[in-house]
Amino acid sequence: MELLDAVVIGAGQAGLSAAYHLRRRGMEDVVVLDAEDGPGGAWRHRWDSLTMATVNGIRELPDAPALGVGGDVPANIAVPDYFAEFEARTGLAIRRPVRVTRVEDDPAGAGQRQGPLLVRAVGADGRALPVLRTRAVLNATGTWTRPFVPAVPGAAEFRGRQLHTAEYVAADEFAGQRVAVVGGGISALGHLQEIAEVGETRWYTRREPIFREAEFTEEAGREAVAGVWDAVREGRPVGSVVSHTGLLWTRALRRAARRGILDRRPMFTRIVPGGVIEADGTRTPVDAILWATGFRHELRHLRPLGLTGPLGGIAMDGTAAAVDPRIHLVGQGPGASTIGANRAGRAAVNRLVSDLEAGLGASLDRELVRA
Template sequence: MREIDAVVIGAGQAGLSSAYHLRRLGVPAVVLDAADGPGGAWRHRSPSLTMDKVHGVFDLPGLRREPRDDGLLPASVVVPGYYAGYERDTGLEVVRPVTVASVSRDGGLLAVRSDAGEWLARAVVNATGTWTRPYWPYYPGAPGFAGRQLHYAAYRGPAEFAGRRVVVVGGGASAMHVLSELAEVAAGTLWVTRRPPVWRGDDFGEEARREAVALVEARVRAGLPPQSVVSVTGLGSTPVVREAMARGALERQPMFSRILPYGVAWPDGRTAEADVIVWATGFRSALDHLAPLRLREPGGGIRLDGTQVVREPRVQLVGYGPSASTVGANRAGREAASRVRRLLAAETQAA
């Protein structure tokens, strides 16, 4: 088992940011990534999600993304290209593809076990994100649906839904993306959400972002599962929202109570026929490999002090809660690296 000061698990924005700041602070670290190439979750996005449709791609620390006319190119190509250049130009070495099976305590340190070997680390920065854990809620009748059901993670553009009747479930940016594209080709779209959508009338500036992050941080400090971003921020006037609205696709219906073989039904007896159900219902944090550490609180979440896990100070959790977005990932990476350095310095001084 190789000994090292820090292991960073995941090489998306939060992981690369953490690795960059660890190196600047002089902390030896290895970066492990499950994908076979750079880009994090961006490499798996639908080809129809072009750069002019995304909320924004925040620069990684130390290397700005050069402005270019790439608005019509897929984000799944542009962003991984930027990340690949970042790894190359900053000299960050990422070991991939590596699947981390578990992180457990071992003699006061943390044992990181993977299909590429084992490391004994004084600290772990976990940046595994959410893309590999699509959340797919269960509704009565779902197994008997005769049409097709898919999660947004498997959505690859509108062409395959031409002439189909599609129900889109969810109230976030993913649902907006799907509705904006399907409204032009599908025989019909039906948008359903559990709660009425909250529409933002502002441009979601710096102050609004800070307020949103503070709300999510409060839940994380209390040991509760973090809320979805849209439940805090609401829906703004983004390009996909404007496009979906212009095509008449944003007439929201309340959530159905049951799925029929050829449609969906509500408690009041109303029904709607459907060939496809797209579950744009978000993702959950990919944290199964941390289960041996028993980090969860009775409330179901992981209590954090900043990025540091309260139950295990050797673990920094980034890409979770307030940092599970491009807005907070860079700040979280800087904070995680700083906390790791303070932890190692305190241990060295105590010895």
């Protein structure tokens, strides 16, 4: 079986950046796998009302021009088109749709997290594809496929509609309804403002949201990134970007606040068939619950490698898993933003090339000879 230099899993911003830098460093034996039907990553699934004027910033891909589109263009059109142009211009060959199901040690290898890895995947029809054997994996699977909904007593009893941000299409679906929006991030604020135009909204969060008056300064940005790095180095689960940066107090949010749309309530304690039980015991009728409660990193295919530590996260040394330098988590931690994703892709490749030229490469070369 051929031994690849690297397999990149995911072709969003981080995956494309990693694939581009691998080629730039002369690594040709590389395969890029993507679960989507076409370019764009998770942006393909964003709701239509999320335009380029309302997204939280899109950084250009490496050595590529910025997105030259108007603010009124839906992000689910502009970003996939931009990614498609990048793939075509750079000649990156993406295998899709391919869903990776398992990454594991090659049983014929040296063990001790030094030998080759096997990557198992399925195609669109669910059938297993030929197994790939690789020196390293650059994982850039993102979070979109793992929406998180907190467990609340009584959820199964609710007679109305429950949905996650990942399923949100448009505010018109909630015309004339009473909607509980749960979550303290940018998506929740966007949903509140949109749905308030056609129905009634109630906003719930576990903790009081933190708003900031001005754009991030360079110093504040460094502090936020440092906090995230501390978490990933120690192997603690990384919170949302907003948990480190706060929410920018924009003109639109000020207008929403004046209209009472941002009157936040503590998280309800129970869901009942016709509504929710507030923290103070009050029963509030609602027709729908929209969970804008974020996502978890899609890393289930890496479980066979035993990367998760006692604190519940994967300790990282730069972009590499601290316990297994063959695995790079690109677009996680500080690399979760579009700016960080580009940097993480480049950093992961630089580290990988260095490791392959040093001890990791030597051990894998011995495996190749043995094979």
